[in-house]
Amino acid sequence: MRDSIDERLKLDQNAQVNEIEIQKIKANPYQPRKTFDQARLKDLAESIQLHGILQPIVLRKTIAGYNIVVGERRYRASKIAGLTHIPAIIKELTDEDMMELAVIENLQREDLNAIEEAESYKKLMEDLKLTQQDIATRLSKSRPYIANMLRLLQLPKEVTGMVKDGKLSGAHGRTLLAIKDKQKVKKIAHQASRESWSVRSLEQYVNTCNDGKTKQSTSSQPASKPKFIQQQERQLKEQYGANVMISTKHKKGQITFEFKSEAEFKRLIHQLNEKYKEE
CATH class of the missing domain: 3.90.1530.30 (Conserved hypothetical protein from pyrococcus furiosus pfu- 392566-001, ParB domain)
Structure with a gap:
């Protein structure tokens, strides 16, 4: 052995x-x-x-x-x-x-970075004639994890370059794989990077694209959102100093506040509590 x-x-x-x-x-x-x-x-x-x-x-x-x-x-x-x-x-x-x-x-x-990791797995497979399961066993990873990382290499080179440069995360890259049109993938990738979309925001945008509810837009919000909702998102963002997303479906809705640290989370909770006391 x-x-x-x-x-x-x-x-x-x-x-x-x-x-x-x-x-x-x-x-x-x-x-x-x-x-x-x-x-x-x-x-x-x-x-x-x-x-x-x-x-x-x-x-x-x-x-x-x-x-x-x-x-x-x-x-x-x-x-x-x-x-x-x-x-x-x-x-x-x-x-x-x-x-x-x-x-x-x-x-x-x-x-x-995620692309370098994926390229490493691919090189091990090609040069050492290993399977995905072989790599998973040797590196103490799951086979689905290896498979998902390798899928990132299916992205256009322009987009993999953005992941390498840190303009997008590996999670952003995996989300973009759901878009089959390569030109659309590049456009959405640049928009997500330029406007600092969270992975969650990108997921929602990609889902609406695939559901046929919207077309590619140069705005920071999916085109299917009513203007008054987009306006409310902007107002909440300015009021609370955090990215806010409002989504609606089947006459129900959800307001999501994004925070990037425990301190930011506590600040948001404090602001919301103070607002509730005022009312």
Whole structure:
């Protein structure tokens, strides 16, 4: 039976730590994360300048030098800090090990955006000939979770780029999958990003589109909403300082206040209570 990824990476407490020239080190070719937060790298670089590198990175020896197995942020920050050598432990690993470790390390750190995560799963499937269930088992995920993440790659490249850039979340992307017209998907995606729609707002808009109740509109509200309801939403937003959505169906309605923190929630409750006392 093949050893677990943790066993293959497990470091002996007595493992030799080597000082390796940074110029001989290359990034893991299977690294799924393509973007690194430069501000956080600079913070780490300042910490390294003050305290040094507290934990060695892990490398694999290659013909041309070394590939990073674990510790690419430390490596990048060390270059910013001006280090010429970095402490490292050398491990013997296969290409398969390198690929799995690169994905797992980033997933455990929650550093990947939704598209990078989905692309990682796709690469594991294609390069290692794994099924969705194989990946789910190895990464302790459910198969439906893997399948739903992979579906994000069906979005137009323009939209996946917005998710990568943080203009939309993975949840926004999954909601947009319900729209089959690719051009409409791009238009709605840009509108949702430009007007900072919540996932819930986007879901309601997509549902009305699919139900045939409205057509694509350049306004921030679905076109099917009566103007007086849109006006009430704007007034409530101004009054309470929060996004408000009013929905009606079968002669019933619902008013939704959106809050993004416990403090904002408490503020809204206080305002609503005060308004009730006044009346």
